[in-house]
Amino acid sequence: MEDIVAIKAVDKDGKAVAFMTWGRLFDRIDDTELLQSVRATRFVGHPMKRFALCDSLGQVAKHRYFYEALAYFASEKIPFGQRYRSWQARKRRALEAGREIWFLGRKIRRS
Numbered sequence: 001m002e003d004i005v006a007i008k009a010v011d012k013d014g015k016a017v018a019f020m021t022w023g024r025l026f027d028r029i030d031d032t033e034l035l036q037s038v039r040a041t042r043f044v045g046h047p048m049k050r051f052a053l054c055d056s057l058g059q060v061a062k063h064r065y066f067y068e069a070l071a072y073f074a075s076e077k078i079p080f081g082q083r084y085r086s087w088q089a090r091k092r093r094a095l096e097a098g099r100e101i102w103f104l105g106r107k108i109r110r111s
Contacts, residue, residue, distance in 0.1 A: 004073045006054040006104075007038055012047055018060035018104040019043075020069040025092040034095075041098040064105035072102065 005023035010016060019038055026033035031053045039051050060066055079087050094100040 003078060004057065004070075005034070006057050006060040007035065007051055008054055008060065009039075009048040009051045011044075011106075015106050017043075017048065017106055018054075018063045018066075020057070020060070020066070020073060020102045020104055021095060021100055022073070022091050025088055025095060037095050038101055040096075041101055043103045060104055062107045064108055065102065066104050069102035069104055 002023045005021060007019040007021070008016060009019070021034070021038065023034070026037075035051045035053065039048070054060060057066075057070070078084070091100055
């Protein structure tokens with residue numbers, strides 16, 4: 001799993017929506033806890049279903065707030081070494097509280 005990940009879901013109207021968040025806060029390989037945390041957060045279009053981790057950020061690049069979220073996550077410095085564990089714990093608590101998850105909205109339709 002990457003440091004920053006995208007997640008797709010389907011909103012109450014049956015439309016595809018997406019999210020962006022930190023990827024390695026729970027487990028480096030298994031996405032189960034991460035998806036549960038995102039699923040538990042209430043966003044516009046709730047309740048949502050069919051949450052799935054994307055293979056790459058490019059899969060959600062056409063969603064309305066993709067670039068704003070990407071700029072936010074890219075500007076956050078991920079510490080290495082001894083400071084990583086405390087950073088990881090802080091971000092994990094924030095994600096579980098419904099923060100550090102960006103709702104990217106629906107895909108933009110070009111006319």
